[in-house]
Amino acid sequence: MIAAMQLAIIDWCIIGVYLIFALGVGLMCRKRASANSEEYYLAGRKLPWWALGTSMVATTFAADTPLAITEMSRTKGIWENWFWWNWLLYGLLAIFLFSRLWRRAEVLTENELLELRYGGKPAAFLRFFKAGYFALLYNFIVLGWVINGMSSVLTVMLGNGEPLAFEVAGWAVSLDFREAMVWLLVGISTLYALLSGFWGVVVTDVIQFVIAMAGAVVLAWVAVDHVGGVDELMHGLDRTFAEKAQVLEAEIADARSGDVAPEQLAALESKLDLLPKSAGEAISVVPVMPKDVPLMSFEFLNSSFFQFLVLVLVMWWSNHATDGGGYLIQRTMAARNERHALAANLWYNFANYALRTWPWVLVALVSIVLFPDLSGNPLGEKAGYSMVMNQLLGPGLKGLLIVSFLAAFMSTVDTHLNWGSSYLVHDIYRRFMRPGKSERHYVVAGQVATVGLIVAGAIIAKNMGSIEKAWKFVMAMGSGIGLVLILRWFWWRINAWSEISALAVSFLATCGFEVLAAVQTIGAGEPYVLFGRDPIVAGHPFPFHLQLLVVVGISLLTWLGVTFATRPESPEKLTAFYTKVRPGGWWGAIGAAIPDEGRAVTQHFLLNFIAGMAFIWGGMFAIGYAVLHQWSWAIPSAIAMVAGFAWIWISVLKRED
Template sequence: MTLVDILIVAAYILASILIGIWFSKKAGQSKDAFFLAGRSAPWWLIGVSMAATNFSVDTPIAIVETVYSEGIAGVWFVWAGLISVSLVSFVFARLWRRSGVMTDVELTELRYDGQSAAVLRVLKGLYFGAIFNIFIVGWVFLAMYKMIQGLTPFNPIWILGFLAAVALFYSASGGFYSVLVTDMMQYVIALLGSIFLAAAALYEVGGITTLVTKLNERTTGTTDTTSFLPTFGEDGTMPFVVLGTYLTVQWWANKYADGGGKHIQRMLSARSERDAVGGSFLYAILNYTLQIWPWILVALCSMVLLDPSEQSDSMQVYSKTMTKVLPIGLLGLCVTGLVGAFMSTIDTHLHLGASYLVNDIYRRFLVKGADDKHYVAASRVAMGLILIMSIGLSISMDSVVGAWKFLLTFAGGAGATWIIRWFWWRANAWTEFSGMLASGICATALQAIFPDWHYTSRLLVTVAVSTLTWLIVTLLTPPTSDEQLVVFAKRVRPGRMGWGRIYDLAGIDRTKDIGVLGRNLMSVLLGITFLLGLCFSIGQLIFGEVFSSLVLAMIALVAGLVLYRLEQNRVSIEITTKDHEPSTLEKMQEQI
């Protein structure tokens, strides 16, 4: 990197600091302002912010690792997630926005009651606020460390420390306002940088035709690096059962089954139910169809451009390709994009982790009567602690993809419980508790005893054990009280399927919900069709298959138009937090 490149990165860092200072007064006004930007975010800002926090520095590294080991077909590990995100967009986004909670963990005491709900809230606050967030921030540090090693001769530790301090400053001072605004700036720079890098790498290779020819020359057995679908068989890149697991199990058996904390936080910050839906689907378009192809192209080009010795550490391939093909200025822009991606993920998880620890543990159980300024100050302290612990954990990690897959398996068995609680009144706090506990223990044991097992094998065993566990526990433990279920049903309106008895107790007109689930599922199917069509239309166009690209584009267009019409005719149930009827537990807390 030259002085020009470094100045471009410095300008971005300065802008992030100024944004934090600009929003500091507004963010300190209340908990809602600090954690949810006053619940005023528009759909386009929500969608871009979701995409920005997913466009982390670890993501291109993970895609490169995957393409190196399994070819383009290996990316189905990521693409399978578009099933889940479509379901979240057209089903769960509405439910989350109606709930009016501050964090997804807070939903625990809206959905359940009694001591078991309180214990579960503490467990999930620690589970997500500490374990998951620290784990995620840790592997992001690992990814950035590897990236810096390939870009500069300077000590990565000092650079990482400085960037993390900046992210901590603006997110702690400007609250969620600064997170959303910096995410917008970060995403535009990061996306442009990745596109420029892919174009420069492809130009350096000699074009797509030359790239495919050279890749075919290095292909062995039946493996086809550029195939969008797995090549099954003994020499194939992916067994059939692996792809089947991605498409039938992984998309729901994971932490993000009904949204995932960082995305739920953005849905809750939406100014309306429509904004929550629109923002979530915009994220799906950006994340699963647009930004992923530049990373794939860089991975493929690096196989041709870099010497075998430079490819020995696949976690440094992306940054080494940058320094090899980008001119002065563009290298600075691309590095700025990666710095922004790193800081976007850091600020999100610091903010999210603090919201769990402060709102769901500290405020709920330890210090109940303080004012909002006290809780905002406590949140800023919590952010610093999370950052320190994450840096310590990153030292013990050695693979981004490995960390990704272990975390998915760790929570995979509990994924079904986070879906079923919305659609079956009989689920109780012990359902989630037993699912989470069984999943974590099983995944950890399998990782220790059978480290050579494929990720999908461990996932299937974990899901099977956990599902059997939480089903038995649910049927052996008492259900949530009818009074609490009525409060939940009135506020969230989950639908009459699975809630008919509670709807009758609550006096909710069931006829208004007739066909709602069917329309939601139709939107989900149309969304999946649109996303897959658009994604592979872009891919086919990149590889010169114009006719098939046009066919896929037409399919995506038709699905998109029908989806738009269906969603435009839908009437949203807009419920603000002031309209919520407090639960018995909330009334008791106020009296105490």
């Protein structure tokens, strides 16, 4: 009897029904999607805001997401979720600025905008380079980590099982049950993405969001109830953190008295400094500022407080998604009109931050109490979420939770396959290799590209360590380009070389840190795992937030210098872009010569931005603090949420009618 039979028959029935449904959607939408490239990649630009916004939420909810959040919350407390909570700030840019601008541009992919905004060979090169960069390197890493995340869930829920041995064309193949399940899911996701294109992606995303949210809420409810409610959870966290601190202090004392490398001792001390000391610290959304520590010391720079400052002050405007972000832009461009584009982004951001956060965080906190030490677990801290599922859920509920992970996993896989395929076909194959072919030809080319993407993602998944570190590596890789992406819409002086230099420097600098970590790991006689550890600089760990500052600083200096050292785009190209998109901003004589039609997107922007923070973060903290019985914070947060939405409704949504 293999370990997979931990599941009851009813669980397998629930899983089977869901997989049949997903495949059925692909078959149902295949005819409509195959009509032309716009249908295959943008559903004919006919979709309503609620479907697009829900699809955005579903596709950013992968199987790895609660695992990464658990990994962060267990080691440093929930404040580290600012790693993704800060994304709301560029999400607000998408809501109030870029949603309407992208819809006006009427391009098929975001890379097509490059030749609308810039001219000549630099623009063509940039389009080719960015399409390959994001469709291949970025996409491979993302597909790798979501496959890795799903594999981690199934490892805990199903076990490794006994290998399945068989032959294929004379080759002996050994596949364990967990891997077989992962590849069944990948195969179904790939098949309906192939058949139905963006239509199937959005239809399945809407259902997948409902399933995934229901599963997350049910697990959070069961988990908190199991430990005796919220108050008992807080007491349990106090005890657990006190015990973990004692263990670390003993390890540090042994290290100081023994013969260990300075960087190993520094890593232990850093781990103790970052560990929450109580339940109050664990649930605090702002880490404690270190006292009596010099501001420019490694101790301060490696502190939780400084990391928090970097996340909320730098990361949001510096990364590669500041003007919308890849597959979110794809959905924005598929909207019926500008109002639907704006409303889709507003709904996505509210659902993403206010609704999704707390079920995952609650389970992560419960996992600390139930499984204090996961150092011996091969999956590390991220295993905590799946272990709570496995221990607390019975027949039926376990099947529902597994289906919620399947839904999250498949919604991300199908999106990245369709989106990456659009870049390879529209921005490379159609633009540079085989222009002028029939629409059916390009749809078939997209299907071929889809298969190639999933094969490469599978190879990356086999060699990936920490999901959290992979997540951060991808963000750092494009962290120096964010300001260029914003300014290219609003400042005439930005040119193609600005983007090229920013992206190249960010990529090279980020890879340089990973190479340094690899050299140090191998030099210490340890096996190297991709994104497995931070590099050591001057005897101290050099974590993500410090790497981010270096990458952003170098990139900023480089692209500014390159911008002023190269020629601006031609007046004809700038005029054509401004006329089509009407962005407003610093366009000098070009903007003054072209009359605006209707309200500029920048009107009341600062007030809209503040209202957006109040509405979404207010809603997020109102829900979280209410669940955690912190009423002195929950009530003001709820008031901020209501006030923020009232302003947005009156100032933005009603005027877009």
